Amino acid sequence: MPVVELGDICEFLDHRRKPVSEEFRKSGPYPYYGANGQQGWIDRYIFDEPLVLLAEDGGHFGSTTKPIAYKISGKTWVNNHAHVLKPGPLCDIDYLTHALSFYDVSKFIGGTTRPKLTKGNAEVIKLPLPDLPEQKRIAGQLEQADRLRRTRRYALELSDTFLPAAFVKLFGDPIRNLKHWPSIQLGDACERLTVGFVGSMVNEYCDSGIPFLRSLNVRRNVIAPSELKFVSETFHAKLSKSALRPGDVVSVRTGKPGVSAVIPEWIAESNCADLIVITVGRKLVPLFLAELLNQRLGDVDHISGTTGAIQTHLNIERARELVIPLPPIGIQERFAEVVRRHQRLRANQSEARREADHIFRSLRHRTFGENR
DSSP: OEEEHHHHHHHHEEGOOOOOOOGGGGOOOEEETTEEEEEEEEEEOEEEEEEEEEHHHHHHHOSSSSSHHHEEEEEEEEEETTEEEOOOTTHHOOOOOOOHOOOOOOGGGGGGGBHHHHHHHHHHHHEEOOOOHHHHHHHHHHHHHHHHHHHHHHHHHHHTHHHHHHHHHOOOOOOTTTTOEEEEEEEHHEEEEEEESSSSOTTEEESSSSSEOGGGEEETTEEEOOOOOOHHHHHHHHTTGBBBBBTEEEEESSOOOOOOOEEEOOOOOOOOBBBBEEEEEOOOHHHHHHHHIIIIITTTTTTOOBBBBSSOOOOHHHHOOOEEEEHHHHHHHHHHHHHHHHHHHHHHHHHHHHHHHHHHHHHHHHHHHHGG
């Protein structure tokens, strides 16, 4: 397959770009584009044809999930943060877009404080260029794979709205408590409410041992194993106050306070740093409490009583005093079963998305090689 330089198959229309600062930009019907997509709207346009925009500076250089090139069409305005490419007669625009979207431009990038792909460097980017029918066939395959990937990503995003809606349907708004459930302070409803280890961990992490959870491992109703740390059994034994077992609820204190999840069965024993740790008693079901905290605290922009000038911080006293609704345990269990079913469905959806991502990446690598 022939390999060509980008400057030989495209015309660079950078000389026609015009940056407009936001304060002087008047809103209008025409999209205003930059390095990473549409930046807003404007009352005038420069271009009126199908084009490919390639990030010049401020792009997602090096990302495997966010593209550095995308296609535009119609009446548009482009600022000076994106190169404007007009494909020549031997180059299909969709093929070109896919070829550049995740190109590894690291060896073409200059600049220290703000990485920049200059026009001169962009022009010598090398691309495989089959004949036009083959380009269209490849672009069609990649578009199908990308559409599948987007569809499965959207299904996951849609799935994320289900549990909050199901919770409100069963229990009502947890802040206003319009269903008039009995109320109780969280500290009085739990067997244990404490905080994880607070202090330096520089010399305590191990390659293996007892899982040690941090805020970044706690997501809404999910314990994420990515970047999971470990500590020794000796250090874990010193922190018996914050030792975790399956069924305990952990809630983020700093950064995005209130985001909560239940410790799953696959983590038989663990500990944590700077998390609120809750062991429920007979009055609460863990999966109910986790979603309650997500809605009562995690979903709000500012929590009354939180502290911290730079990062919002939920202190343990505020957590103990938090007034929560207390529905009958049977209704809580009904919701917990809904959560378990949803978790199984979401696991299947996540696997389907991973498969779609793998198909898309494999097609790209097979077509464009190691530069992708």
